[in-house]
Amino acid sequence: MSTSAGTPTEGSAPPGGGDRVIARAAVLGSGSWGTAMAAVLTDAGTSTTLWARRPELARTITDDHANPDYLPGIDLPPALRAVSDVDEALDGADLVVCAVPSQSLRANLARWRGTFPSDAAVLSLAKGIESDTLLRMTEVIADVSGTPDDRVAVLSGPNLAREVALRQPAATVVACRDESVARSIQNACTTGYFRPYTNTDVVGCEIGGAVKNVIALACGMASGAGLGENTLASIITRGLAETIRLGEALGARAETFAGLAGVGDLVATCSSPLSRNRSFGARLGEGRSLDEAQEATHGQVAEGVKSCSSVRALAAAHGVDVPLTDAVHRVCHEGLPVRDAIVALLSRSTKPE
Ligand SMILES: NC(=O)C1=CN([C@@H]2O[C@H](COP(=O)(O)OP(=O)(O)OC[C@H]3O[C@@H](n4cnc5c(N)ncnc54)[C@H](O)[C@@H]3O)[C@@H](O)[C@H]2O)C=CC1
Ligand SMILES: O=C(CO)COP(=O)(O)O
Known part of the structure; x- marks a missing residue:
């Protein structure tokens, strides 16, 4: 549950303080971890849209509740919807989750430039260091999308995608320079099997x-x-x-x-x-x-x-x-x-x- 004081406004930092409430998430990238985290967010009660590059994969995820390419044999939550139009995925999102591999993040962000809802928090799922610049993924996100670094977070922990998608218990860390943003994301993805802790040590x-x-x-x-x-x-x-x-x-x-x-x-x-x-x-x-x-x-x-x-x-x-x-x-x-x-x-x- 939110630890906020007062009545937060959906999707933005409430004027009187307290944590923002994340009601809608867009997960960009439908490989094994993007799909598993989209399922976690959905199970946590966050309305989630997953973006897939291929329309046929988006259709399979929405209609058959499965991602046979990356998570074969696993049932996804029926409420999870996938689309291949990134604007549609981002529509009304309070949280944008970047779930493409590290070395393709910059090119994807450049393609998506200007499309992120202006007050959304951005969460990186990628685990890598960019080859030419030696930047961390939250630095790449802040650099290309222009999102202030106190609204850019990372989720990282012992989270093998298949085990999480099978709803086996696991814990993780959501880190952001602004702890209240980390708490909001924590609230958006806490389920009976997935337990995020907050941290401010992004590096x-x-x-x-x-x-x-x-x-x-x-x-x-x-x-x-x-x-x-x-x-x-x-x-x-x-x-x-x-x-x-x-x-x-x-x-x-x-x-x-x-x-x-x-x-x-x-x-x-x-x-x-x-x-x-x-x-x-x-x-x-x-x-x-x-x-x-x-x-x-x-x-x-x-x-x-x-x-x-x-x-x-x-x-x-x-x-x-x-x-x-x-x-x-x-x-x-x-x-x-x-x-x-x-x-x-x-x-x-x-x-x-
Ligand atoms: N799979 C796992 O268990 C976990 C993965 N991660 C991290 O999550 C990130 C994403 O990895 P996974 O989902 O596992 O990858 P994956 O290998 O399962 O799938 C990669 C996804 O990215 C897409 N993709 C590949 N190149 C792309 C490009 N140039 N542009 C757009 N999309 C592209 C693919 O179509 C696919 O949807 C990686 O940084 C990985 O280290 C983190 C925790 C767990
Ligand atoms: O990050 C992961 C588990 O936390 C997944 O590791 P691999 O990318 O080696 O499958």
Whole structure:
């Protein structure tokens, strides 16, 4: 329930203070996570319209309550409607949810420029760092859409889309510089199975989400190469250490990484066969080429494959040592065999923990 004082006005910050009420949401992008979050918002009682690029997919979601391409075998809420006209999706929306992959966000936002309702809050679901600019996704949104950064939020946590769409219990974090906006979004997507916490550490949540994909690739590589649980736990733990180093250098709070958007998401993604990043890494670890691993994703995005390079560059720009990210980059983009990457990591000079 809203924690606001007074009687809030729908879709805008009430003049007397208190949290805005989000009654309508538009989710832009109908891949696995956009569709799952549209279902969560609908289940939470928020009137939600999902935008799909392909009209036939929009029709299937609205008429058959299913997204067989991305969430096969899962029943979506009958009240969820999908359209392929972005203006129709955005009509009257108090919340715009960006659910396209990181590297296509800027081009999509440019296409959508001027269409977002002027007072809407904007929520990023993407977990990545933009390749050329090294910007976080909320920075890209503020940059291209002109939305003030105190109305741009990120949602991040251990949220494998298929499990959420199956309504299995999960928690997450909604972070915004303005905590009341985070609370409004929290209210709009709280259900009996989905529990969002608020945070104001946008940088920490976004860095946690982007770097865990890279560390999940490393775990997949180790697993594909036949290595066991000690290796995986070591990668997860040292991966967390490099995430914290980078996050703190960028102004994030260390405690964010002990939370759902940090260690929570890292553990879920590094452990689950449902993770596209972990599976992608496992194919490389088994000796398949980057192209073969890419082909096996069937059009689904493994964000870490591109973000390993942008995270590495971001770390270099801030003088932060990220050896696991560097190794993943070298395997993915410089042809280093997984076995050699492991040898290189273990032959680094010893140091205190
Ligand atoms: N799938 C998951 O379990 C979770 C994914 N995420 C993040 O959510 C973001 C979206 O990923 P998913 O929905 O999982 O992706 P997906 O791989 O399931 O689908 C991608 C969606 O984006 C669309 N798309 C691809 N390129 C596009 C372009 N150039 N322009 C417009 N649309 C384009 C595709 O048609 C599809 O609808 C990613 O950043 C991912 O890291 C976050 C949490 C969970
Ligand atoms: O972000 C995710 C879980 O929180 C999904 O991870 P993958 O993109 O690796 O499937």
